[in-house]
Amino acid sequence: MSTAIAAPSPPAAADAAALRRALARAGRRRQWRAFALTLPLLLFLLLTFLVPIAALLKRAVENPEVARALPRTVVALQGWKHADAPGPEAFAAIVADLGALSDSADAGALARRLNSEKPGARSLVMGTYRALPLEGTSAATPAAAIKDKLLALDARWGEAAYWEAIAKNGSRWTPDYLLTAVDLRRDARGAIERVAPDQRVFGGILLRTFGISALVTLCCLVLGYPLAYWLSTLPPRRANVLMIVVLVPFWTSILVRVAAWIVLLQSEGLVNHALEGLHIIDRPLALLFNRTGVVISMTHILLPFMILPLYSVMTGVPPTYLRAAVSLGSTPLAAFVRVYVPQTYAGVGAGALLVFILSIGYYVTPALLGGPTDQMLSYYIAQYTNVDVNWGMACALGALLLAATLVLYAVYRRVTRSELSLG
Amino acid sequence: MLKPSSLVVALAAFACLPALAQKQLTVVNFGGANANAQKKAFYEPYEKTGTKVVAVEYNGEQAKIKVMVDSKNVTWDAVEVESPDVARGCDEGLFERLDWVKVGNKADFLPAAVTDCGIGIFVWSTVMAWDGDKLKTGPKTWADFWDTKKFPGKRGLRKGARYNLEFALMADGVKPADVYKVLATKEGADRAFRKLGELKSNIQWWEAGAQPPQFLVAGDVVMTTVFNGRIDAANREGKHLQIGWIGGIYDLDYWVIPKGDPNKDAALKFIAFASTADAQAEYAKNIAYGPTNKHALAKLDAKTLANLPTSPANAKDALQFNLKFWADQGEDLEKRFASWATN
Numbered sequence A: 001m002s003t004a005i006a007a008p009s010p011p012a013a014a015d016a017a018a019l020r021r022a023l024a025r026a027g028r029r030r031q032w033r034a035f036a037l038t039l040p041l042l043l044f045l046l047l048t049f050l051v052p053i054a055a056l057l058k059r060a061v062e063n064p065e066v067a068r069a070l071p072r073t074v075v076a077l078q079g080w081k082h083a084d085a086p087g088p089e090a091f092a093a094i095v096a097d098l099g100a101l102s103d104s105a106d107a108g109a110l111a112r113r114l115n116s117e118k119p120g121a122r123s124l125v126m127g128t129y130r131a132l133p134l135e136g137t138s139a140a141t142p143a144a145a146i147k148d149k150l151l152a153l154d155a156r157w158g159e160a161a162y163w164e165a166i167a168k169n170g171s172r173w174t175p176d177y178l179l180t181a182v183d184l185r186r187d188a189r190g191a192i193e194r195v196a197p198d199q200r201v202f203g204g205i206l207l208r209t210f211g212i213s214a215l216v217t218l219c220c221l222v223l224g225y226p227l228a229y230w231l232s233t234l235p236p237r238r239a240n241v242l243m244i245v246v247l248v249p250f251w252t253s254i255l256v257r258v259a260a261w262i263v264l265l266q267s268e269g270l271v272n273h274a275l276e277g278l279h280i281i282d283r284p285l286a287l288l289f290n291r292t293g294v295v296i297s298m299t300h301i302l303l304p305f306m307i308l309p310l311y312s313v314m315t316g317v318p319p320t321y322l323r324a325a326v327s328l329g330s331t332p333l334a335a336f337v338r339v340y341v342p343q344t345y346a347g348v349g350a351g352a353l354l355v356f357i358l359s360i361g362y363y364v365t366p367a368l369l370g371g372p373t374d375q376m377l378s379y380y381i382a383q384y385t386n387v388d389v390n391w392g393m394a395c396a397l398g399a400l401l402l403a404a405t406l407v408l409y410a411v412y413r414r415v416t417r418s419e420l421s422l423g
Numbered sequence B: 001m002l003k004p005s006s007l008v009v010a011l012a013a014f015a016c017l018p019a020l021a022q023k024q025l026t027v028v029n030f031g032g033a034n035a036n037a038q039k040k041a042f043y044e045p046y047e048k049t050g051t052k053v054v055a056v057e058y059n060g061e062q063a064k065i066k067v068m069v070d071s072k073n074v075t076w077d078a079v080e081v082e083s084p085d086v087a088r089g090c091d092e093g094l095f096e097r098l099d100w101v102k103v104g105n106k107a108d109f110l111p112a113a114v115t116d117c118g119i120g121i122f123v124w125s126t127v128m129a130w131d132g133d134k135l136k137t138g139p140k141t142w143a144d145f146w147d148t149k150k151f152p153g154k155r156g157l158r159k160g161a162r163y164n165l166e167f168a169l170m171a172d173g174v175k176p177a178d179v180y181k182v183l184a185t186k187e188g189a190d191r192a193f194r195k196l197g198e199l200k201s202n203i204q205w206w207e208a209g210a211q212p213p214q215f216l217v218a219g220d221v222v223m224t225t226v227f228n229g230r231i232d233a234a235n236r237e238g239k240h241l242q243i244g245w246i247g248g249i250y251d252l253d254y255w256v257i258p259k260g261d262p263n264k265d266a267a268l269k270f271i272a273f274a275s276t277a278d279a280q281a282e283y284a285k286n287i288a289y290g291p292t293n294k295h296a297l298a299k300l301d302a303k304t305l306a307n308l309p310t311s312p313a314n315a316k317d318a319l320q321f322n323l324k325f326w327a328d329q330g331e332d333l334e335k336r337f338a339s340w341a342t343n
Helices: A013-061 A064-069 A071-076 A088-100 A104-117 A121-131 A143-153 A160-168 A176-181 A202-233 A236-251 A254-265 A270-277 A291-315 A320-327 A332-343 A345-360 A364-369 A377-387 A391-422 B004-020 B032-047 B062-070 B083-091 B142-146 B164-171 B176-183 B186-202 B211-218 B228-236 B264-274 B277-286 B294-299 B302-306 B323-342
Strands: A184-186 A192-194 B024-029 B052-057 B078-082 B119-131 B155-158 B203-206 B223-227 B241-256
Touching (some): A013 A176, A013 A391, A064 A071, A064 A104, A071 A160, A088 A121, A104 A121, A104 A160, A104 B083, A121 A143, A121 A160, A202 A236, A202 A377, A202 A391, A254 A270, A254 A364, A291 A345, A345 A391, A364 A377, A377 B062, B024 B032, B024 B264, B032 B052, B032 B264, B032 B277, B083 B241, B083 B323, B119 B211, B119 B277, B142 B186, B155 B164, B155 B186, B155 B211, B164 B241, B186 B203, B186 B323, B203 B211, B211 B228, B211 B241, B228 B241, B277 B294
Parallel strands (some): B024 B052, B024 B078
Antiparallel strands (some): A184 A192, B078 B241
């Protein structure tokens, strides 16, 4: 017996269109509501995250000092052949420009900028600024006479190198900071070349930063994986209690932990005393102010960042697969390696990425526990910010670090996407 | 609802607040034994005049001052800065020009202590030091400091190109009077870095003034460069650290006022007080740094005078830190040092 189920009569075309419009309107309203709820957070992120990063990137290419202070000189140097000292118009222009500076602070900023290009420019510019107006000159003095007076004041004005520094920095924007951050420079003609071997710093520093971070990531993985596995096999209540043991150091201030490591690792410290007491060594080990101390301390500080993602992934892995593999005849170890571990790759990837990105930005730990050959990139950013007050350079190095982080993240997304497509 | 009696009490408390509000001055120094001596000699006597002095420590980072001045939000009133920073900061408009009429008579002070934006606080010296208990006969010259066969062990050096290049040249045989002439040439700078390279594997670098005495006492280094006052402070606590004065490099620290400070007049009053002969003599009694006020020397006894960098015996063969040279060449040499240190 077949029961004919009456098919619902199709709605009229006009009703269908109205229904679609109402659905779209409801959907849009829902989207707007969601957006409005997240708007405060978006504004907060914009103000505290995106705007500062944009300002940092802008500062890394900004070069306003020469363009602002020496407009006439830059124009006068435009046809210059860069061989010897420029013609008298350039001398007259620079005297006019320096004389027109309203505040000595502008002269100071100009002196600092030019001194970074050509050491010695600071005393040249400040000395000339203070000597103005040159005696016996006025607005009507011919340029050649001004040139003679300026050369008599300081003979260094006859050297092409100082004028080159001015000509090269005449534009408001400069790639020089970013180039220096990767050990390149522009020569007098504007071509890009590598800097002299004794000035090459940042290539090695970048490699060192990545090397230390890779080592720390590996150590965290080796130490964190067994611990996360063990925690995931415990019943939830015991696991929670033991998780507190992992989290309490995580919540302790980083400076306190670094200071504690100094006490533990120094030649008269607890570790060396214990090892000497057990007669394992007879002279104290050098564990501080070198790479060993830095790696030990960074591993300790970054371990929770590896354990927590691993733990959360491992608690989601059903134990049935492992049991099935063993019941099908695999040895427990082979089952673990070939069945369990691949299921935790997502956690390994997330934990490794987190630890690596955090450690390339590390500053305090290598600064306090490491020697000069252990300083990572952030130390030089801090050096340029605080000591040299060369914020263009500091921002360029920061931009480099940001680029490295973004590239890493892009690689990670690529790799995990291909992983997911296999499953 | 507040009860009437408690309301009256609250109102009375508010009315008293202006009377309780005390004048306050923020003074910034380099910390450690220096800060303790400043507290005894400058801050505590000055607080008797009714202004509270808040002492803040820092390690010479000029960026903090630059940020304050640029954002027109100056919270530091009087700051102790090193000599290169005085010249640089004054040129770049970071510090107020001092009104010398309010501060004191220029003729009373050492010539190096009188500048447009800063007044010298004390004269200090970077010298070599060793532990008298561990080393019976110490190094006599910088060549000895470099001699790892005669004195095996690690040496402490301040991280940076400053001072170390001069010491390297002196160890290589250059006379103190010629050091800066030689260093200004390219061959001279190369020579200094080469000489430093000879010692490189035996160097332990320090950054904070408190570290070198600590290294000596802990036995991490056999000799080190150090700010002379920190050795004196350690010896007052019972240690037997020795100083070699020959070839030391002396320099001054200065008081400056960040530009745009709302408390400028109060800061000037404090600086004027700290520059009087009595205050300077009291400071020199508490830490072995030389006063800049010439009249303060007369108030000190022979034992204190013997420990100062400015005493004739100690200043013989000493070198004054050449500000002009380092203002020009500093950035370049420090970058070269960073490259050298990491390779």
